[in-house]
Amino acid sequence: MSNYTIISPVTEKPVQELHLADVAETDAVISKAAKAFETWRLVAPGDRAKLLRKFAAIVDAHNEELAQLEVLNSGHTIGNARWEAGNVRDVLNYYSAAPERLFGRQIPVPNGIDITFKEPLGVIGIIVPWNFPMPIAGWGFGPALAAGNTVVLKPAELTPLTAIRLGELALEAGIPEGVFNVIPGKGSVVGNRFVTHPLVRKIVFTGSTGVGKEIMRGCADQVKRLTLELGGKSANIIFADADIEKAAAGAPGAVFDNAGQDCCARSRILIQRSAYDKFMELFEVAVKKFRVEDPSLDTAEMGPLISATQYQRVSEFLPEGTPIAFQGSKPSGPGYWFAPTVLAPKDSNDRAYREEIFGPVVSVLPFEDEADAIRIANDSEYGLSGSIWSRDLGRAVRVSRAVEAGNLSVNSNSSVRYWTPFGGYKQSGLGRELGPDALDSFTETKNVFFDTQG
């Protein structure tokens, strides 16, 4: 038995003491979820849909409460936190349309009928990181429940409060006991048990690439299904023919949102050399204007980092003497505040340029032409997200086809929508979440042939 004290990243003061589950408690919940699967899978599609819509409505009615809880636990800006709770509602509503539409196929065969069914997998283990506790949880449990699975969900040790509340709201909505279970605990205990327990049929993991690889190795033992959403080092590629004003005005939000603790953060800015000076001038103005302040204020654009550990990790990317192009502001006093920081490395060998920092640090590198931009953008083991800025339509199409990343936006930094697929190339992940196809990764395709001759 162990306890964990949640610390506010804004005040550095304790918020709440929490019990962390051990292996025996985890096993008990997994058994409960396996038992609940026997009946949840048989709930009529229309009834399952209604329950998910009810869950969505209750989440919506508690939007402000959930948002305030995230500000308290995670230091997210209130604007972001409201969006995050709204995203859980939207994902539930979107997938509430799925139970009645989990179509199979009828495939022509001689002497009979051939039909495919989409069968649920069983218990799904969802392991959530601390950076977006609500949306990342919802991206897993929304489609998982809609497809007829039951869920065990482990929030990050640092940020369990909203997940625990969502578990309570599910019960309030009438989702039967045992169908959606939230188990706060350590990754090495609860998360690892999801991987080793034979009744957990699939893992949905979001977090660091290192832990993701360990989980993938663990899943191999049981050929356990797996979705991975891992790190990123996404490129914001700006051509000289783009609307440089617009690209520069949007660039701080594209990397400093959530204090840079975002797997989609555009943390490498690639700017065509002929527009470099103009961009940097405008970008500096935008960075200095970026409001880093008490996240409970409506005007806040960025809050503190999540923890003292994360502050330390980010700081290590900027050892004494690191040349900094310019920085934004941050409040003084308690809290894990880190000023938005812009680096202009001489080349792409810089550690801060190559590695995921997960903090408000961005590197700006010039490029010569289209081929050069594509080469530099793809020179990374990651491939999650990215932006392309150009007024030349042909170029925008060519570059967006050539960049090896799962979620791109052109003349925009907005690439996450609950109804479009999300996921990474290369070491940024495996599989896709959200959108119309996510249900495929929460079901098995079963093919049945019926002989009509006898």
Ligand code: NAP
């Ligand atoms: P992490 O260790 O990968 O944690 C993510 C989740 O996995 C947490 O719930 C964690 O539990 C759990 N976990 C840890 N070890 C596990 C294991 N052996 N088996 C099963 N589950 C396990 O990430 P982190 O330590 O919080 O952050 C480290 C770095 O990862 C960040 O600086 C960032 O670069 C990256 N990161 C990326 C994302 C993303 O969205 N792609 C999100 C978060 C972090 P605990 O809470 O107990 O550790």
Ligand code: MG
């Ligand atoms: Mg960790």
